[in-house]
Amino acid sequence: MTFLPKSWFSFLRKNKNISKSSSPNKLDWRPIASLNPDNEFELLEEWASIRSKWGFKSALEIGAYHGKSTIVLAQFFNPVYTIDLWGNIDDGLGEYESIGQTTFTPFIKNVINFKLINKIVPILGTSEVLNHLPKLNVDFIYVDGSHEYDDVRLDLLYSHKHLSDIGVIVIDDYHRRSNDMWLGLQRAVDEFISLYDYRIVDHRLGKLLVARR
Numbered sequence: 528m529t530f531l532p533k534s535w536f537s538f539l540r541k542n543k544n545i546s547k548s549s550s551p552n553k554l555d556w557r558p559i560a561s562l563n564p565d566n567e568f569e570l571l572e573e574w575a576s577i578r579s580k581w582g583f584k585s586a587l588e589i590g591a592y593h594g595k596s597t598i599v600l601a602q603f604f605n606p607v608y609t610i611d612l613w614g615n616i617d618d619g620l621g622e623y624e625s626i627g628q629t630t631f632t633p634f635i636k637n638v639i640n641f642k643l644i645n646k647i648v649p650i651l652g653t654s655e656v657l658n659h660l661p662k663l664n665v666d667f668i669y670v671d672g673s674h675e676y677d678d679v680r681l682d683l684l685y686s687h688k689h690l691s692d693i694g695v696i697v698i699d700d701y702h703r704r705s706n707d708m709w710l711g712l713q714r715a716v717d718e719f720i721s722l723y724d725y726r727i728v729d730h731r732l733g734k735l736l737v738a739r740r
């Protein structure tokens with residue numbers, strides 16, 4: 528199940544002229560709450576910035592939380608589709624029962640404050656919705672939702688069908704030397720890479736950047 532909240536459409540109707548122009552580069556997204564440290568957002572910004580200079584246009588994100596990574600990506604890409612349950616989180620796992628009830632309000636407030644609302648398409652739900660959409664043809668995918676094996680496997684399977692020929696996928700928390708707590712996530716990524724013939728382009732701060740061979 529998925530839907531865009533009604534508040535989103537009424538906000539857009541009232542603010543037709545907001546953020547029609549392209550956003551200035553390098554916004555100060557640091558004060559936004561997040562579960563990841565700022566140096567990881569700097570790395571995401573670096574990867575997104577380089578690829579936007581190469582002509583990458585659009586992005587898809589799984590796992591938005593308060594919108595920090597969404598805002599980093601929307602500096603460079605338009606549109607940015609972003610999928611989240613925006614409900615309670617238990618040990619990295621989103622709870623379907625509380626969908627839309629907790630983090631959607633700070634998310635939408637942050638996106639509005641940064642004047643990026645017209646670039647962002649929020650999708651309330653799980654990556655399963657991607658299985659029902661026509662190809663989005665996005666150039667940059669960022670996977671940072673549930674960290675459980677079954678969910679990551681589906682997040683990668685459903686999202687990569689929407690990747691353009693030139694596109695790349697970035698996966699959060701793949702591997703940190705000092706921390707092997709996301710073994711299920713690593714297994715899902717390893718299986719995906721070998722099954723669909725992706726290659727590792729970069730791997731820093733636990734973030735993995737892969738592209739098709």
Ligand SMILES: C[S@@+](CC[C@H](N)C(=O)[O-])C[C@H]1O[C@@H](n2cnc3c(N)ncnc32)[C@H](O)[C@@H]1O
Nearest residue numbers: 561590591592595596611612621653671672673
């Ligand atoms: C680590 S946070 C994302 C951090 C975010 N990228 C940022 O910039 O701060 C993980 C997010 O994934 C969401 N989530 C967890 N399981 C999910 C699932 N199965 N489908 C969609 N979203 C999920 C949670 O609600 C949470 O907001």
